[in-house]
Amino acid sequence: MxxxxxxxxxxxxxxxxxxxxxxxxxxxxxxxxxxxxxxxxxxxxxxxxxxxxxxxxxxxxxxxxxxxxxxxxxxxxxxxxxxxxxxxxxxxxxxxxxxxxxxxxxxxxxxxxxxxxxxxxxxxxxxxxxxxxxxxxxxxxxxxxxxxxxxxxxxxxxxxxxxxxPGATAGASMRxxxxxxxxARAVGNTLAKPVNFVKMLAPTAAILVTSARRASEGKAMAAPLTAPRTSFNGNITGHRSIAYTKMSLAKIKEIRHAVEGATVNDVVLAVSGGALRRYLEERGELPTTSLLATVPVSVRSESEGGGSNKVSSLFTRLRTDLEDPAERIQEIAKSNVNAKEHHAAIPADTLQDWAQFAAPRVFGLATRAVSSFRLADRGPVIHNLVISNVPGPPVPLYFMGGRIEALYPLGPIFHGAGLNITVMSNNGIMDVGIIACQELMPRAWDLADSFPEELEAMHKAIVG
Structure with a gap:
């Protein structure tokens, strides 16, 4: 158990x-x-x-x-x-x-x-x-x-x-x-919740104070609820549209080395921002302010809490308001330094600690309310989409004896953010998986096909 x-x-x-x-x-x-x-x-x-x-x-x-x-x-x-x-x-x-x-x-x-x-x-x-x-x-x-x-x-x-x-994943079966x-266990855990709640107040207050100070100094990560509304931000249905593409990991690394302070993830975010700009511009939907992405961050090596999910998140602007790809990657790399420092100041287990108070009925009622009353179709947009970068194999792998030619990851989408872009490195290639709500983005291929074009434009502008 x-x-x-x-x-x-x-x-x-x-x-x-x-x-x-x-x-x-x-x-x-x-x-x-x-x-x-x-x-x-x-x-x-x-x-x-x-x-x-x-x-x-x-x-x-x-x-x-x-x-x-x-x-x-x-x-x-x-x-x-x-x-x-x-x-x-x-x-x-x-x-x-x-x-x-x-x-x-x-x-x-x-x-x-x-x-x-x-x-x-x-x-x-x-x-x-x-x-x-x-x-x-x-x-x-x-x-x-x-x-x-x-x-x-x-x-x-x-x-x-x-x-x-499989190493540590192997083991005895669970009774x-x-x-x-x-x-009995539930009663014990319930009785402990008030004490655990009180213990969380002081460190959480310290996090809020630190975040407020960083915001006043202009050193905080982008704030949620400040995203512009797009056609893929609204209540989602159960229908999915999927597309995928490939990018050269070598070119991504060349851009990274050419831009001071940039990381591979910064390049991925900048290319994603450029691809989204192309997608929205072609439809006459490009907002004047930048799209805001939630970026999951693995805390697997830091967190000691139990559970299968060892993840936190940061918010970052994709600078879709900038046409020049060179300027976009430079601005993202610069702003993400602050975002990462801000994220590092938050203990790795904070999200997991607060999630212990998650109540199934409350969560269920909230989810049904968002869906039934279509709350995601109006009001502030928390974030536009999720973008994940998952490390993959640097060498060829074989699945049941068959050589893996591509591995396109596809994450979940949410009410209010009906688009997820996930990339995974795979033997020198960056595989890109795109999943969206079909009603909000019927042709995900239009976005996928923009990724190689945007990478080429950025590589030419930065590396030559």
Whole structure:
């Protein structure tokens, strides 16, 4: 038994039929490298064998009676790989439009909470001769980094080599507690909440004072609720549009080295800002003020709190108000120095500590209110979108023996921010995954196709 942290559980409480809290990955594979050739049955059998030593893949939720406390993870004694892995074929001609449409449909399907909170869809019939695997993992179970790690544990460095060592993720199965034990634990945790709340007040007050001082000095990160409204900022539905593209990691690094103080993430944000500027400008929708992005930050090495999610966030302006790509990257690099210093001044466990007070009924009522009354369609915009940068493998990897040609990460979207851009480095390439609410951004390809163009323009302006 393993109790969910407040942050992990909050992703369950925030979920509704439109706001689905799972993270996805679209893995494109060359099946010609699979020893003995590809067959779905052999693929599924091998996958079942590989997930067995890793508890995350065969655990499920058990809720506390009366929802008195956060749920716990328990062993799924009826685990069946047949329920987790599905097979589907693309309609002809099996190009990018057909693949993205199918991936969008799969991304819009909720996970079954009575089973382990993950599934994989094996997609055949790509016109390239490749195959694809669409993975889905609930955010209550993984964040971006841990999700990528879980996928990597199913991979190998050679087609016929054993999978990577799961290390600390392997272990004994989790027992299933009785309702009486869960209620007793819940009562104990509830009684401790007032004391823990009081303990949080002093450090939180110090954080607020520090933030106010940095703001007065012009050294704070960008503030939420100051974002301009765009066509993808509003109430979302359960329908998803997906697109993807690739960028040269070498060119991104060349830009980084040419701009003083810049990081790879700064370049990614600047390119994203330029691509979004192109997208909005072509539609006559470009705001005069800059778009504001939430950027998840992994605190995995710093945080000692429990839970699968070890993440915090910072807010940053993408300088979509600047046409010159060179000026944009320079301004983003400069402002992000302040944002990172501000973020570093906030203890890594702060978000996780406050999330312990997350109440399922309160979160559920709030989510339903936002959806039912369409509150995200009016009023201040908290942020325009989420942009994540997840480190990936620097060398070729093989998934079930098939060489990974691309790994496009796809994060969740939210009421009020119906767009998510996630990038992952992959053997010298930066794979870009874009997911949006279909009603708010029907053609995500229009945005995806702007990324390589913007990278080229920035590289030319900075490097020459």
């Amino acid at each position: 393993d109790r969910l942290s407040g942050l992990d559980a909050s992703f369950l409480y925030l979920e509704d039929n439109a706001q689905l809290m799972h993270v996805c990955g679209l893995i494109v594979i060359d099946p010609t490298t699979i020893p003995g050739g590809y067959s779905f049955e052999a693929f599924k059998t091998e996958l079942g064998r590989r997930v067995r030593p890793i508890p995350m893949f065969h655990r499920k939720l058990k809720f506390v009676p009366g929802r008195l406390d956060h749920p716990v993870w328990v062993e799924d004694v009826d685990f069946d790989i047949e329920r987790q892995v599905h097979r589907v074929a693309l309609p002809a001609p099996g190009g990018r439009d057909e693949l993205s449409e199918l991936a969008g449909h799969i991304a819009g399907l909720p996970l079954d909470r009575t089973r382990p909170l993950w599934e994989m869809w094996v997609i055949e019939g790509l016109e390239s001769g490749h195959m694809a695997v669409m993975s889905k993992m609930h955010h209550a179970s993984v964040d971006g980094v841990s999700g990528a790690n879980m996928i990597s544990y199913l991979c190998s460095l050679e087609p016929d080599a054993p999978p990577l060592d 299933v507690p009785g309702d009486g034990e869960l209620i």
